[in-house]
Amino acid sequence: MILKSLFSKFLYLGFSVLLPFYGLTQSTVANNSTTTIPFLSNSKIVIDGKLDDWKAPNKLFKIDQFVSPWSSPDFGKTEFMAFYDADWFYFSFEIEDKKIVEADFKKESDVALGDRGEIFITADSSLKEYYCFEISPTGKVLDYVAHYYRKFDYNWNLEELEIKSSKTSNGYILEGKMPMSFINSIDKSDGNTLSNLRFGVFRAEFNNLNPKDPTVNWISWIKPSTNKPDFHTPSAFQKITFEIK
Template identity: 35%
Template structure:
C-alpha cells in the first residue's frame, strides 16, 4: 500500500458491536448515527451541481457496512435485463478498492437502485474482467426508494477484503463514486459522474490512481 499523503482524503470507519447491524436497504438503523457522514461529493466535469448524496460506513470486525443515500427523485433504470450493459445504463453508486496505487489489480462494485450488482476486477488502462465476481457469500446489498431519496445499503466481509489484499493495517484505499443519467432529449440520456475525490482529469475517469481516498477502520468501539 502506498504511503499515505496529505493529499489523499481520509474517512474514519467507526466500529460497532458484532452482529448488531442488519442490512435492510433503508439505512434507517440507529447504529448509522455512529458513522461519519460524507457529503463532500462533486462533479468536476459538469457545471451543474449534482443532487445531494451521503455516504456512511461502519464495521464490526466481521463485516464492513456501507450506506449511500441519494437525494434524488428522478431515477433512471434500464430494466431491459440484468446484464452488465443494463446496469451500466442506470443510475448507480460505485465503490472501488485497490491493494496499492499500481491499480494492478483493483476491484469494482457498481450497484443500481434495484440493488443489481456489476462486480469486476480491473487492471491498468481500463482493462476490465467482467467474468470475475466478488467471492460468493461475502457481499450483501439491498436498496429502497423513498419519496425524496433512495438508499443502497450493503455489507462486505472483512475476510474477503483480506483475501483480496485490500485491507492492510486497518486501511482500505477506496474510491466512492456515482453515475447519474440525465435526459437531454426525449429518451436520450447522458451520464453525469460524481466523485468523493477529484481525480483532476480533463474527462470523467474513475479508473485512475488519483481518484482514491483512504478508509481507516478504527479498533475502539463507537459509543
C-alpha cells in the same frame, strides 16, 4: 465477447465505499471529515434497504459532500456511510434523484446504462489490481476486478456481497455488506492488511439510457486529476484506515 467489448467502451467510470473525514485538501477531496472506518462490535444493523437503524451507532464513517468535476454541481444530496465489525464491512448510499434512470436488468452490464452508486477498493496506489462494485437504484450489481488501465474482468463476482435497496420520496437508498475476509485479502503484502487500502466512492447520474450522452453527471468523493470523466485512475482514490479493534 462482442457485448463485453462494447460494454468496456461504454463503461466510462465507476464510483468508489466510504466514511467520515476531517480536514482533507480542498483540491483533492470534497469537504468531509475523517478517513477512518470505525469498528462497531454490536451494531444490530439489518440489511433491508432502510437506514433507520443507522441512527443508533455513535460513530460512522460518513461522506456527505461530493464533487462533480466535469458537469453540473447541482446533483442533489449524496451521502455514503460505512463501518465494520469482526465479520462484515457495512455501507450505505442515500441519493437524492428526482428522475431515476435504470435499464431493465437482463445481465450485469445493464447496470452501467443508468443511475448508480459505486465503490472501488484497492491496496495498490497504481491500481495494478482493484475491485469495483456498481449498484443500481434497485440493488442490481455489476462487480468486477480491474487492472490499470481499464482492463476489466467481468467474470469475477463477490458471491457473499449482500445488497438491499429502497425508493424514497426524492431518490433511493442502497445498503449492503461484504465479508471482512474479502477486505483483508485485498492487500497481498505482509503485515496489517487493513493499513494500505484505498477507496473510491462515486455516483453516476443519468438523464436517459444512453451511456454516451454528454449530460451524464459523474460524481466523486475525490476530485480526480483528469480533464475528462474517468474514475479508473489513481487520483480518484483516497487512502483510508480501519480503526483498530
